[in-house]
Amino acid sequence: MGEESLKKRKGEDKGREDRQSIQSHEPQTMNLQKQVGLISGICMIVGTIIGSGIFVSPKSVLANVEAVGPCLIIWAACGVLATLGALCFAELGTMITKSGGEYPYLMEAFGPIPAFLFSWTSLLVTKPSSFAIICLSFAEYASAPFYPGCDPPQAVIKCLAAAAIVVITIVNSLSVKLGSYLQNFLTAAKMIIVTIIIVSGIVLLAQGKTDNFKDSFKGSKISVSSISLAFYNGLWAYDGWNQLNYITEELKNPYRNLPLSIIIGIPLVTVCYVLINISYFTVMTSTELLQSQAVAVTFGDRVLYPASWIVPLFVVFSTLGSANGTCFTAGRLVYVAGREGHVLKILSYISVKRLTPAPAIIFYGAITIIYIIPGDIDSLINYFSFAVWIFYGLTVLALIVMRFTRKELRRPIKIPIIIPVIVTLVSILLVLAPIISAPELAYLYCTLFILSGLIVYALFVHLKFSWAQKISKPITMHLQMLLEVVPEEEVIE
Secondary structure, three states: OHHHHHHHHHHHHHHHHHHHHHHHOOOOOOOOOOOEOHHHHHHHHHHHHOOOHHHHHHHHHHHHHOOHHHHHHHHHHHHHHHHHHHHHHHHHHHHOOOOOOHHHHHHHHHOHHHHHHHHHHHHHHHHHHHHHHHHHHHHHHHHHHHOOOOOOOHHHHHHHHHHHHHHHHHHHHHOHHHHHHHHHHHHHHHHHHHHHHHHHHHHHHHOOOOHHHOOOOOOOOOOHHHHHHHHHHHHHHOOOHHHHHHHHHHEOOHHHHHHHHHHHHHHHHHHHHHHHHHHHHHHOOHHHHHHOOOHHHHHHHHHOHHHOOHHHHHHHHHHHHHHHHHHHOOHHHHHHHHHOOOOOHHHHEEEOOOOOOHHHHHHHHHHHHHHHOOOOHHHHHHHHHHHHHHHHHHHHHHHHHHHHHOOOOOOOOOOOOHHHHHHHHHHHHHHHHHHHHOOOHHHHHHHHHHHHHHHHHHHHHHOOOHHHHHHHHHHHHHHHHHHOEEEHHHHHO
């Protein structure tokens, strides 16, 4: 009887294995498909994109084109470009369902060297500088009410930014749940301030406050360089459009809902951004906006009167939400790069007690603090945008290349080839135009840093020098004991 029940159990196990084997060959089977619907996907897009940019970039965009009309056109054009770029990433994300953002796409299309250069640049330039920009934005708005009529001292701004980085790093290192709760609260606060500014602007327009829109193209400064730099600052506010493919496996019917989320979500953000800028111009001339240290605070002072304190408070919440979100997702790329052996293994470890990617988060926090010491927001945005658009362009080019070299790959979403061609050409223009028309040493330093990754790759990844292993092993061991972290696979098991 015991043998019969054992055989029966083995037969059931075999049948289960057969069913799993069959399911694994079904291309549309995804275990996480049933969790996020269309509305949740749109909310995720809007919540990811809207952050500090719309409260910082309006001044920088206007400074480059110097007139209201071109400024509003730039904001709308940035939204169109972000939508087209996101559609390209949607095809890539459903074609190659691996985590790590641009990393696996570059690996599949061009091999390990461009993929390594992407991870090298992201870990040491684009991700930390993005975190630094957001925290500096938080510091400007948090300190502005205490210095009415003048700019807050740079020392105060940088100390506040450093404090924000430390607090966010600690929160996300201690608890995933705490970081998640904080993110939900700050996202809700973000949407409140956006609604307040837009509704106030619509009311003012209805009251006839349209003087600043007359002759809106008069005195504009239009050149390839100025438009490119204006795009850099505008696109910074839309940063996050490239993260949409991370939710592919969690969407219900992703092949329908992913492109729909993009087509609805990013234009919705674009409309919000254009309306917020219109609201700013209803109460400020171009000159006044450029002279304002914190644009939204100035808007609140002129429109909300005794309740003007609401604006800096909620803008602070919004920028903190963006910073927390950046830190919250920081471990993903580090983990993938660590798994591939492209960074120190310790950076892909997670905490035994708290199940957080503590080493990766602490690493980001430390690098970010270094960035805020010498940098101001505008120069950091230009530095960030130049580096990031090199790899956005390469990734979209990878989509075009794989249309010809990887025809066997299944493409549940297939966009017209003209879209990635346009995005690639615009990326090339955004990268080359500032260098040609207004060259700065910062662009040269950034290019040299990216290329220096080739030396690091040759020495430590390709050749794998034994002395590097001898140095890294004791460092990894001591940090592992200090931080109480282990490789993720050990925790999963």
